[in-house]
Amino acid sequence: MRVDAFDFDLPRDRIADRPVSPRDSARCLHVRPDGLDDRIMRDLPDLLQPGDVMVFNDTRVIPARLLGRRGEAKVEVTLHMRLADDTWRAFAKGAKKLKPGQTITFAEGFEALVEDKDGGDVRLKFDRGGQALMDALKAHGHIPLPPYMGRDDDERDRTDYQTVYAAPEKEGAVAAPTAGLHFTPDLLARLEARGVSRVFVTLHVGAGTFLPVTADDTAEHRMHAEIGEVTPEAAAAINAARAGGGRVVAVGTTALRLLESAADESGVLHPFSGPTDIFITPGWRFRMVDRLVTNFHLPRSTLFMLVSAFCGLTRMQAAYAHAVETGYRFYSYGDGSLLERCDEDIPA
Known part of the structure; x- marks a missing residue:
């Protein structure tokens, strides 16, 4: 596909350079196959069902x-x-x-x-x-803040740019899995009380996530590899939740990319350890993930291509236009969304 199909206008004042506080007070755009709902992140327990499994990336950001x-x-x-x-x-x-x-x-x-x-x-x-x-x-x-923030990092970023569940033994990411920045201990506890289980995988996010797509066609773009791991225990827990009728909810595009790398054609997740350079664009048939919690991404970026594959390009163009018009905050420190997968690109 042509890369310019994923372009859109984004006013500079929509870019967040600091997170809201508390983290789970950020806005959340719920993108359904049949419409859009404006919510906040702490509403997530009301939007998920008992038996669903949320998959978090527990990598820890280093001053890279x-x-x-x-x-x-x-x-x-x-x-x-x-x-x-x-x-x-x-x-x-x-x-x-x-x-x-x-x-x-x-x-x-x-x-x-x-x-x-x-x-x-x-x-x-x-x-x-x-x-x-x-x-x-x-x-x-220094914490390698995304260049579009237009400022140097400071001491506050060492906390703000880290998820509350980042594992000390999983140091290695040079960018945060930013969808996870919205979660607080209280929100995690409320999800657990709702009957939503929690599983951790690890993908060490690389600085390649910041690189612009310079090719004219997606087929010409080369993804940089990132190192990931799905343990046998994590794979078994996710497969069991799915077999019991639960939906797999990836927290962040990093968790989604790792799950799709480790799943086979029949939708079974396998243990995984090593590099992945998976590049997801419209036409991809998702094997594992049913819902996606994610932030709002750059125009022409591989991440906007991924969410367009997940929900349909037409639907995501409409969702982003709504987000811009109604003042959602974009990028790493911005607001979030809950996307429901739709395998057909039909108008929102």
């Missing part, structure tokens, strides 16, 4: 943006995929003269060797690994 020097030249890198305890792929700014074999210094006694380079994508081997590297990132790194 680093400012360094190669000699006198400034270099900025954003880590996007862990290859080993001490080795990451990263997008680099100021990399034009960067060459394999050179060293980037980020702080006194903290540096990385450039092992290879492909345009602005580099492989970095740090002088430490494991928890020591995580500690150095926390000391010297």
Whole structure:
């Protein structure tokens, strides 16, 4: 499909650069096959049924943006995929003269060797690994806020840009699974009381999620891979809920992409561990996910393509037009939506 089919006008004042408080007071647009409802996120228990299963991405965001020097030249890198305890792929700014074999210094006694380079994508081997590297990132790194926020990160973002259920042992994301930012302990407890079960999977969101689609046709776009895991226990719980008549509700496009990567053609979810570069556009036949909680996405982005595949392009164009007109807040710190899957693109 042509990428310009996924374009729409978005006023700059609709972009949120801070979240609302409390988190679950954000607005929620319920997109049904037969219409739209304006709700708030804490209404979710009323919109789901006992027996449904919500699937959350428990990855934890790390301060993956680093400012360094190669000699006198400034270099900025954003880590996007862990290859080993001490080795990451990263997008680099100021990399034009960067060459394999050179060293980037980020702080006194903290540096990385450039092992290879492909345009602005580099492989970095740090002088430490494991928890020591995580500690150095926390000391010297920055939260890699999406560039459309137009500001640098601050101390508040270290809390705001993290879900309340992010697992300490699941550090590795360089962007938040932002649909999950709306959930509070109270909302999670109310969902549990409603009889909605909760399962966690892990997809370490990469900085590639911020990259624009520069191709004219979706067939020409290359997705960057991200590392994910569905444990045998998680797969069994989700399959059991489905077999019992429950609906699978993915919290975020990251959870959805991982579930669709791990499901077979018959709709059975299997354990999964490794990279996925799945690219979902209209025409995709969903194997696993029935409902999707998600934020409002960029024009021409792979994420708007995904939600258009889930609900139909015509329906999502109408939903986004309504959201713009009625003042919904867009992007990572913005409002949310609950989408019901529709496999046919018919007018909303």
